[in-house]
Structures are given as C-alpha cells and as structure tokens.
Amino acid sequence: MALFTEMRSYLAIAALFTAAFAAPVPVSESNASPNMYYLPLTVTVFNDVTGAHAAVGIDTSGHSFEFGWDLFSNSPLSRDGKIIATSMQLSFPDLPLPAGHSCGVYNGDKTIGQLDAQHTYLDLDGQPGKAVETDVTNFIVHCDIYVVGQN
Known part of the structure; x- marks a missing residue:
C-alpha cells in the first residue's frame, strides 16, 4: 500500500510539471484578460551564397534575441565566431499571424526591417536581388505577438 501511495505522489508531481510546461504563456500576470496567449514563431536565417541555414523557435513575449549570442551561435551559419547570413524567413505554424502584429529586426539603432503576416x-544584407554575405552576429529580433482566445 505504501508503494502505491508513493507512486501516486510521483504521478501527481509529474502531472503538475507537465501541465505547467505545456501551458501557453499568458501575456502578463496582472492582465485582466486571461485569454491572451503568445504565438510560437519560427525564424529561419539563410546564407544564400553557401546554402547554409538554421531555424529556431522564438517566443513572442516581447523579449529581444541576438542572432549571435541567443540564436545561431552553434549553427551552420557560424563562421569564425560570427553569424554570416543574407536573408531570413518568418513562419508561424500554429495560427495565422494576427493583423497589426510584427517582429522587428535591428542592428544597433538601425531598423533592418519588419516581418509580419504579409x-x-x-533581406538582411541591404541589397535586394543580390546575395551578399553579411555579419549579422549583433542583429536583434524582437516580437510582441499574442492572440486572444482559447489555446
């Protein structure tokens, strides 16, 4: 009987951890609308000269992610400690991206561009129609995208 009780305790703890990690991310603890959830997005960065590319999932809760430090340091885009790329693609597999929401890509104070549903x-190298390898190590992607409704 003691083994059965102990096993139930472990199962209950495992269920709590599973529920906690599987739950969608709420917009904020103090938000009056509990039905707001951030969308998971995938960012794929390409080096169109070499064919190298890497995809990462990012959260859209308003955090900024640096290409070099946070996202692509151990990817095929990494060369001699730098991230070398030419372009990027945004995909959102779970739901259509809500209108009016976007992700910004920045290099210091300079806006490289915005990604949205449309x-x-x-183009990360600044030369549309031409693939030029560019050091994007310090580029930042910042998204603040959420949906209202049931997840």
Missing part, C-alpha cells in the same frame, strides 16, 4: 521574408 511580409515573411527579409
């Missing part, structure tokens, strides 16, 4: 591709 514009999912971004």
Whole structure:
C-alpha cells in the first residue's frame, strides 16, 4: 500500500510539471484578460551564397534575441565566431499571424526591417536581388505577438 501511495505522489508531481510546461504563456500576470496567449514563431536565417541555414523557435513575449549570442551561435551559419547570413524567413505554424502584429529586426539603432503576416521574408544584407554575405552576429529580433482566445 505504501508503494502505491508513493507512486501516486510521483504521478501527481509529474502531472503538475507537465501541465505547467505545456501551458501557453499568458501575456502578463496582472492582465485582466486571461485569454491572451503568445504565438510560437519560427525564424529561419539563410546564407544564400553557401546554402547554409538554421531555424529556431522564438517566443513572442516581447523579449529581444541576438542572432549571435541567443540564436545561431552553434549553427551552420557560424563562421569564425560570427553569424554570416543574407536573408531570413518568418513562419508561424500554429495560427495565422494576427493583423497589426510584427517582429522587428535591428542592428544597433538601425531598423533592418519588419516581418509580419504579409511580409515573411527579409533581406538582411541591404541589397535586394543580390546575395551578399553579411555579419549579422549583433542583429536583434524582437516580437510582441499574442492572440486572444482559447489555446
């Protein structure tokens, strides 16, 4: 009987951890609308010269992610400690991206571009129509996208 009780305790704890990690991310603890959830997005960065590319999932809770430090340091885009790329693509597999929401890509104070439901591709090298390898190590992507409703 003691083994059965102990096993139930472990199962209950495992169920709590599973529920906690599987739950969608609420917009904020103090938000009056409990039905707001952030969308998971996938960002794929390409080096169109070499064919190298890497995809990462990012959260859209308003955090900024640096290409080099946070996202692509151990990817095929990494060369001699730098992230070398030419373009990027945004995808959102779970739901359509809500209108009016976007992700910004920045290099210091300079805006490289915005990605949204209508514009999912971004040229990172600044030369549309031409693939030029560019050091994007310090580029930042910042998204603040949420949906209202049941997840």
